[in-house]
Amino acid sequence: MDNYVPSDETTVEPSNPFPPPYNAEDAKVMLVSKSSKFSKINSYVREYFTESSDRNRFVVFKSTNGATEKAISCVEVFKQQFEEPLYQWTRVVCSKRIVLWKCQQEGPRDIRVTVEVPVIFIVISRDPFPGEYSCMSMQCSSDKEIAFLPNNRASHGSGGKSDKKKPKKGNRKTNEGNKWTKPSSEQRKNEQKERNQLLKEIEGLSAQ
Amino acid sequence: MSIRMSTTPSKRFDEKTNDMRRRPPVKPSGDPNHIYITRKTNVESQTKTAEELLNNAFDEIFIHGMGASVNKALVFAMEVERKFGGSVKSDIQTSTVQCTDDIVSLLDLDQSETRHRSVSAVHVHLYRASS
Numbered sequence: 001m002d003n004y005v006p007s008d009e010t011t012v013e014p015s016n017p018f019p020p021p022y023n024a025e026d027a028k029v030m031l032v033s034k035s036s037k038f039s040k041i042n043s044y045v046r047e048y049f050t051e052s053s054d055r056n057r058f059v060v061f062k063s064t065n066g067a068t069e070k071a072i073s074c075v076e077v078f079k080q081q082f083e084e085p086l087y088q089w090t091r092v093v094c095s096k097r098i099v100l101w102k103c104q105q106e107g108p109r110d111i112r113v114t115v116e117v118p119v120i121f122i123v124i125s126r127d128p129f130p131g132e133y134s135c136m137s138m139q140c141s142s143d144k145e146i147a148f149l150p151n152n153r154a155s156h157g158s159g160g161k162s163d164k165k166k167p168k169k170g171n172r173k174t175n176e177g178n179k180w181t182k183p184s185s186e187q188r189k190n191e192q193k194e195r196n197q198l199l200k201e202i203e204g205l206s207a208q
Numbered sequence: 209m210s211i212r213m214s215t216t217p218s219k220r221f222d223e224k225t226n227d228m229r230r231r232p233p234v235k236p237s238g239d240p241n242h243i244y245i246t247r248k249t250n251v252e253s254q255t256k257t258a259e260e261l262l263n264n265a266f267d268e269i270f271i272h273g274m275g276a277s278v279n280k281a282l283v284f285a286m287e288v289e290r291k292f293g294g295s296v297k298s299d300i301q302t303s304t305v306q307c308t309d310d311i312v313s314l315l316d317l318d319q320s321e322t323r324h325r326s327v328s329a330v331h332v333h334l335y336r337a338s339s
Contacts, residue, residue, distance in 0.1 A: 069278035073328040076304045090300040092282055118282040122302070136299035136333060148236075148270060148301065148333050 004101040004111060012096040014119055018089065019133060022060060022123050029060045032071040042078045049082075049126065058125035068092075068120045075122050079141040086141040089123040089133075219323070221311055229310045233274065233327070241266040245273040245281040258288045258334075262296065267336045274305050274329035285332040299333040 016023035028048060030041055048056050063071035079086050094116040101111040123129075129138055136148070183191070221228070235244065241261055243254065261269055269288075273281025289296050305327045313319040 066279055068282055068330075069276065069328060072278055072302045072330060076302060076326075076328045080304070088302070090302060092286065092298075092300055094286060116286070118279065118286055120282070120300075137301065139301050148299075148331055 001101070003104045003108075005104060006099050007102040007110075008100040010098045012098070014093040014095050016060065016062075017091045017093050017121055018060070018123055022058060022089075022125075027058070027060055028056070029062050030074075031062055031064050032067055032074050033064045034067040034070055036067070036070060036074070038074055038077050041074055042081060045078060045124070046082070053126075057127050058123055061120075061122040061124065063120045066117050068118055071120050071122060075124060078124065082141070084126060087123075087125045087128050087138065088141065089125070089129055089138045091121045091137060092118050093121065095119045225314055227312050227314055229312060231308045231310065233305050233307050236272065236331075237270070241269045243269060243271050243284075245271060245277045245284055247277050247280070249277070249280065249284075251280065251284050251287060254284060255287050255291065258284075259291060262288075262292065262334070262336070269334050271332040271334065272329065275327045278328065278330045281330055281332065285334060288334055295337055296334050297337045299335075301331045301333075303329050303331065305329045 016027075016029075021027065030045060032041065045059050048059060061071050061075055075088065079088070095118075097115045097117060099113045099115070101113060103110060128140075236242065243258060245254070258269055258271075271281050271285050271288075273279075273284075285298055285300075289298055307325045307327050309323045309325060311321045311323060
């Protein structure tokens, strides 16, 4: 790659993946980059929500230049600071960054490199989302459960620990032929009865 | 010598006399279909593991990433989704995870303080789409 030099770089920006009205042209989209400040973005969104509370009902957060963690943190901070319950809908799409590398020597052809960068879109709405769009990517700020926890519980309940213990118990029971295993209570009682009978017989013989 | 942390409300502490030990965050589940992405995770090898899980053992997997590894977790999830074409779909949720740090005085090892830290996390649910 020593003889190659990047000559052209184009970025194919993804379109808003949400259905209307969240992808409307007049929808407020907050672009969050790595250098964005939480306080500035969140105070702007707060003002936007409060200036006309009947019209401004949702905001879309969009990450730029791979600042997905920043966008998520920004939304999480805003949800904690905002008094009302907020409804969140998250989607991830890819933006393509195409870089053309030109060869400085004659002969080898140019290289076209395509890098896919994840872009996160988060809708923060003051109203619940319509029922027809209902999916597991939606959540509410008043939810205190960890994401996807009901599924975890279900899978955890039928999980491996109890299943692993059962065959061990079975193995112990099948080991009855082994003389080194600890005798069960019934076996011990039977042995004691036999011993007592033998003692009685010996005592009877000695008395005669 | 006293720890500055205990006397000042500031989050800073003297790094010369104190050591910060980060406790590992609580995992939502220990099941094998939960994959936790860290900064050290190799995405390529983990993608193969996820493929094997979805092909052989499970109909759904969960990918978790927090803090600096959020972007990596999303890249990983999209890579798995891309490899399966349209047969695997994803749901994404975000949350805040409370992490605990221990600040231990190097002069007096019995003296320590805990500090809580909020870290953003992402959870991706990948599942086989019903045809």
